[in-house]
Every structure is written in structure tokens, then in C-alpha cells.
Amino acid sequence: MKKTAIILGASGLTGGLLLDLLINDDRYESIKLFSRSKLEGLPSKVTQFIGDLLELKQFKNDFTGDQVFCCIGTTKSKTPDKDLYKKIDHGIPVSAAKLAKANGIETFLVISALGADAKSSVFYNKTKGEMERDVLKQDIKKTFILQPSLIGGDRKESRTLEAIGKDVFIVIQPFFFGKLKKYKSTDPKNMAKAMINLANSTSYSEVVITSDDIKRITINN
Structure with missing residues (x-):
């Protein structure tokens, strides 16, 4: 039976690549x-x-399908106001998970970040960690939380500091091996492919998928 996919964040880098893949995927x-x-x-x-x-509940009657792909996320430079930042990075994914649960959707995937920790003193990590915690509280049958390191690729908007960070990562990544592998930057196309593979797999039991596993999942499927 062919599927219906829901995407939040299709205008972003990873969400846009995911949309392209799903459009060309005959399973959908x-x-x-x-x-x-x-x-x-x-x-x-x-x-x-x-x-x-931010008022996602208004779409409750339309929020129906088989799989939810949540690619929502902002940055400090785009959203310096911490209250609004949390409403976006925490509020939207959690609202989506609640709607998915209410409407009987059994597959939910969300992009978080490496280092997410609800108990962290770092606002960004704490926000992502609280989002993960509250998404998992919905107890959706098939939930996957992807924790990439820095996401590679070119975005439409300019992010000077992030671009500098990527340049540094390119230089030091050859030294990332063993336990440091998960800190390698993540190709957004691999992220999109991994999300689709996870959504349609019956063999993955891990809920949290770190950046080193994202590439492996892409290659092995």
C-alpha cells in the first residue's frame, strides 16, 4: 500500500532534499x-x-498520513529571541508529535542535534534535549530522533559563522575516528536518505541516531 508523508520544514536544506526524494519515490x-x-x-x-x-493545532483535521518528517529548526542569528527560538525548535516538533499521536500516525522522525541534553546549561543543547524528551513522551510506535553534527551543504541564507565552522571541520575531520566519528559533519542528502530508510525499515530498533550512524544507514539500504 502506498503511503502519505507529512513534511515540516520543506523549505530548509534537508527538508527540501527530503521532499525531492519523496516526490520521486513510488512508495509515496x-x-x-x-x-x-x-x-x-x-x-x-x-x-x-x-x-x-506555531499554531499547528489549527491543522489537526489535515494532519493525517502514515509518516511525519519534522525538519524544523532555526539558528541564533535568525532567531535571537530565546522565547521565540524555543517556540520553534521545541514547540513545533512537540506539537507535531502530539497531532501525530492523536491522529494515529505511527511513524515520526525529527531532526535534533548532537549534544542535545535536557539538563544542559547550554540553551541550544537544553532546548533540543527538552524537545526530544517531550516528543518521546507521546509514545509514538516508531519514533526516530536524528542527532547530526554540523550539517554540510549550501543554504539559501548567508551564515558567516557557520560557514567558517564548516571550513574548520573540513580541515580537522580526517582526525575524527573511533568515538570521535559521530562529530563528523553530516551530508544533508545522507540525512534525507536516512530518514526515508528509517521510516520504511523494520530492522532498526535504535531511537536516537547519531551522525556516524546516519551515513551507515544510508549506505546499507
């Missing part, structure tokens, strides 16, 4: 996008629901 007959603005030039198998994702 329908893709639902929930976003603030409309994407142009999409095929008929894609339906878009436009509105304020």
Missing part, C-alpha cells in the same frame, strides 16, 4: 507540506497547507 502517493509560505513548481502529489506553524 501523497506528500503533505505544512509551512509558512508556499513552494512553487511542485507536482500534483504534493499538497500544501499554509499557516502559522
Whole structure:
């Protein structure tokens, strides 16, 4: 039976790559996008629901399908206000998980970050950790939390500090082996492929998928 996928964050780097893959994947007959603005030039198998994702519950009746892919995330430079930052990085994924649970969706995947820890004193890590904790509280049958290190690739917006960070990572990554492998930067295309592989797999029992496993899952499927 063909599936219906829900994507949040399809306008972002990883979400956009994920959308392209799902469009060309014959296992999916329908893709639902929930976003603030409309994407142009999409095929008929894609339906878009436009509105304020901070009020995601308004879409409850339309939030139906087989799998949810949550690629929502912001940055300090884009969202310096901590309250708004938390509403986006914590509030939207948790609201999506609650809707998925309420509507009987049994597969939920969300992008978090390496170092996520609800008890951390670092705001970013703490926010991601609290998001993971509250998503898991929904007890969705098949939940996967992806924890990439720095995500590679080119984004539409300019992120000077992040670009510098990527350059540094390119230089030092050859020294990442053993326990340090998980700190290697993550290819966004690998991330998108891994999410689809996990969503359609019956063999993965791990809930938290770190960056070193993301590439392995992509290669082995």
C-alpha cells in the first residue's frame, strides 16, 4: 500500500532534499507540506497547507498520513529571541508529535542535534534535549530522533559563522575516528536518505541516531 508523508520544514536544506526524494519515490502517493509560505513548481502529489506553524493545532483535521518528517529548526542569528527560538525548535516538533499521536500516525522522525541534553546549561543543547524528551513522551510506535553534527551543504541564507565552522571541520575531520566519528559533519542528502530508510525499515530498533550512524544507514539500504 502506498503511503502519505507529512513534511515540516520543506523549505530548509534537508527538508527540501527530503521532499525531492519523496516526490520521486513510488512508495509515496501523497506528500503533505505544512509551512509558512508556499513552494512553487511542485507536482500534483504534493499538497500544501499554509499557516502559522506555531499554531499547528489549527491543522489537526489535515494532519493525517502514515509518516511525519519534522525538519524544523532555526539558528541564533535568525532567531535571537530565546522565547521565540524555543517556540520553534521545541514547540513545533512537540506539537507535531502530539497531532501525530492523536491522529494515529505511527511513524515520526525529527531532526535534533548532537549534544542535545535536557539538563544542559547550554540553551541550544537544553532546548533540543527538552524537545526530544517531550516528543518521546507521546509514545509514538516508531519514533526516530536524528542527532547530526554540523550539517554540510549550501543554504539559501548567508551564515558567516557557520560557514567558517564548516571550513574548520573540513580541515580537522580526517582526525575524527573511533568515538570521535559521530562529530563528523553530516551530508544533508545522507540525512534525507536516512530518514526515508528509517521510516520504511523494520530492522532498526535504535531511537536516537547519531551522525556516524546516519551515513551507515544510508549506505546499507
